[in-house]
Amino acid sequence: MTSDSPIKAFIAPVTPLAQNCTVVACAKTNRAAVIDPGGEVDHLLAEIARRGFTVEKIWITHGHLDHAGGAAALKAATGAPIEGPHPDDQFWIERIEEDGRRYGIPDGRPFTPDRWLDEGDTVQVGETSFEVFRCPGHTPGHVVFFQRQARFAQVGDVLFKGSIGRTDFPRGNHADLIASITGKLWPLGDDVRFVPGHGPMSTFGEERRSNPFVADHVLARAAAV
Numbered sequence: 693m694t695s696d697s698p699i700k701a702f703i704a705p706v707t708p709l710a711q712n713c714t715v716v717a718c719a720k721t722n723r724a725a726v727i728d729p730g731g732e733v734d735h736l737l738a739e740i741a742r743r744g745f746t747v748e749k750i751w752i753t754h755g756h757l758d759h760a761g762g763a764a765a766l767k768a769a770t771g772a773p774i775e776g777p778h779p780d781d782q783f784w785i786e787r788i789e790e791d792g793r794r795y796g797i798p799d800g801r802p803f804t805p806d807r808w809l810d811e812g813d814t815v816q817v818g819e820t821s822f823e824v825f826r827c828p829g830h831t832p833g834h835v836v837f838f839q840r841q842a843r844f845a846q847v848g849d850v851l852f853k854g855s856i857g858r859t860d861f862p863r864g865n866h867a868d869l870i871a872s873i874t875g876k877l878w879p880l881g882d883d884v885r886f887v888p889g890h891g892p893m894s895t896f897g898e899e900r901r902s903n904p905f906v907a908d909h910v911l912a913r914a915a916a917v
């Protein structure tokens with residue numbers, strides 16, 4: 693973030709799946725939204741307090757255990773409302789405990805969001821707002837959070853540095869995922885920095901140049917075949 697950015701952010705990997713829980717705070721008020729608290733809520737709360745932030749919102753990109761498993765506990769600890777994902781991910785949220793047993797993450801809990809999200813919604817933290825884009829493919833109800841002035845996005849498991857989200861889960865869809873990336877993310881601008889659900893940050897421009905699944909030259913070649 694540059695010094696005149698409206699937000700401050702830090703990433704705290706959580707769960708055995710090293711999911712990038714991302715805390716974004718309004719730079720003026722230090723009020724924070726916790727995006728994808730997959731677990732380790734006590735650790736997250738300590739980090740947030742250490743930086744002087746106050747949790748105001750909990751935002752969820754999609755219903756997978758490692759992204760949403762700690763939302764209920766974080767809400768219980770802070771009173772902050774849970775916003776997102778889109779209702780088409782409800783079936784994933786309902787499976788959180790069952791999936792937790794399978795993946796060795798026993799403390800995940802299902803929840804009902806205080807607000808479901810959809811394309812075109814805005815979410816607010818402090819005096820800053822983020823735009824919501826619905827990006828199905830990895831899961832049907834996946835959403836992405838974008839702060840236009842800061843040129844910053846949290847894209848969950850839609851896009852990674854050098855890769856894209858899995859689509860072999862129930863109701864996953866590869867064509868939808870590609871359409872989400874090229875139709876929703878790329879138009880936001882090559883300069884946009886993004887936090888993926890796992891692994892290092894990148895920019896949309898870098899992925900358009902070099903991502904082996906969705907670089908411009910890769911998709912052009914696929915379209916020509």
Ligand SMILES: [Zn+2]
Nearest residue numbers: 754756830849
């Ligand atoms: Zn996922």
Ligand SMILES: [Zn+2]
Nearest residue numbers: 711758849889
């Ligand atoms: Zn994930």
